[in-house]
Amino acid sequence: MTSLEMRALPGATENPVRLGKAAAAAPRRAALGEITNFNTAAVNTKRGATKSKPAAVALKTKRPEVQPQVPEVPAATVAPEVLQQLDVSLKEESELCQAFSEVLLTVEDVDEQDGDLPQLCSHYVKDIYRYLHELEQQQVVRPHYMQGYEITGRMRALLVDWLVQVHSRFQLLQETLYLTVAVLDRFLQVSLLLQVQPVSRKKLQLAGVTAMLVACKFEEMFAPAVGDFAYITDNAFSKAQILEMEQLLLRSIKFQLGGPLPLHFLRRASKVASSPTQQHYSTYDEAHLRPIVQLIAKNVVQVNDGNGKFKAVKNKYSSSKLMKVALIPQLSSAVVRNMAAAVDDSH
Template identity: 60%
Template sequence: MALFRRPAGLSPTPMDVSMKEEDLCQAFSNTLLCKIEDIDNEDWENPQLCSDYVKDIYQYLRQLEVQQSVNPHFLDGKDINGRMRAILVDWLVQVHSKFRLLQETLYMCIAIMDRFLQVQPVSRKKLQLVGVTALLLASKYEEIFCPNVEDFVYITDNAYTSSQIREMEILILKELKFELGRPLPLHFLRRASKAGESLKQQYYTGYTENDVLEVMQHMAKNIVKVNENLTKFIAIKNKYASSKLMKISTFPQLNSKIVQDLASPLLGRS
């Protein structure tokens, strides 16, 4: 029995209306859910897929993505500019391939580096030190067998000492408060590819086509610039041209009209 009753004749309060709207939204969501295939339904026998918790895990990753977001203009006013970062990333991709590290390690390396550069002023002389230390940290987090500090000293042609790398490692960890568990693009790519169909992808990723359009345009722009030799940063193309990675960067679809049209607004083409 309710403790309080609304006197007869009074209209519903705003709170009552809001609660009804929430109930309707929930009912509508439940109806939609019934029509969406549960892509985790058959994974219950595989404990590594965490089918009982996977939806909660991805919801948490989405929250973490917002909390650890990197400002699109995080290098504005800094001693480091976008071109310097691009040169470093291109080099890190080559180092990553040389050491034969996991894909997650590269993604995490770039995330650690950008988050650190966003909050900590770094001189040009120490930019490579930040990059190589970020790769060391990511290796420790993701790899079963991590390269030694001396390996990273060697790969920089002795530009930095082991002590300098270890000091930078401590500084980065302190600045990031040891919070390295950032959601990576690969996590969401695997989820989206598992969903497969566009209706299911929108439901399981939480993004509409309009939400991802701008990112798609920037990706298309970079693809066109690489394919038309408009940039010197081709480490990613070379990496994905290998048979081990199915020669993805050589697919003819990357030169299709769809990609060209997506890139056109950012390339100043009509």
């Protein structure tokens, strides 16, 4: 048999007799040795080993790891008097922390009892109102912003009085009315500053109903249709004019409708209606509030002594549905009239 025929036979390359002593001394390569973590060299540590275990068998017979022996330490026993002394010290520390907290916070936590009411967000309601105060500064309406405007403050007052009636006619949410006035004032202010088609006297009512339309879309679940607002103006303006004014209004205020409303702060103030607590949560002291209260008193006196104009708000709050708060005798008392008399004429 030739050497070529011998090489062609199966298993001829594994015959140490035909390949010589060098081939017989070479270790046999385990199957899949290149892609496993098994160390075949560690198995054949003795020279002259005639057989080597397959890789699969070696993996199954892995030597178990020996865990170090850790001596058991007996539990220490604590004397009862030591435990009693420790309990007393912890109690004193708790009382000290409570006393220290009361010194730092001299007002009550008005949100402490609202943990089981998720809609009140008691865990982060203080952060919410801090954020609303920041937005209030960003979206502030300047005092006397109508100076130099074709529209006067009296025209605006007549418009708001009419919007209150429209609000009651449509039976809308309180938030919708407050947002309507806020959007209207911001729109008029921006239009005057940028000189972007300032609202003329003839289009003031159009701006008012458009502001209410936008507020309804933001607050109401079922907002009145555009045709309803055109009808409420006695068809003085068409649906196309209202939609055109809506685009101008939203672009002017940069679509920022999520600002704070007086109603938001009013609800918070009514929850903390006491002197030091009110000052703490509202951040306003008596010096801040006095001129505002005097202006409100002046408006109340003017409505009570008026000749029939600006009666929508009083008529609204004279109903039994709103507890007839506009008819309480305190609004006609000498205290309110004295505060109204103290208002500076420049206001």
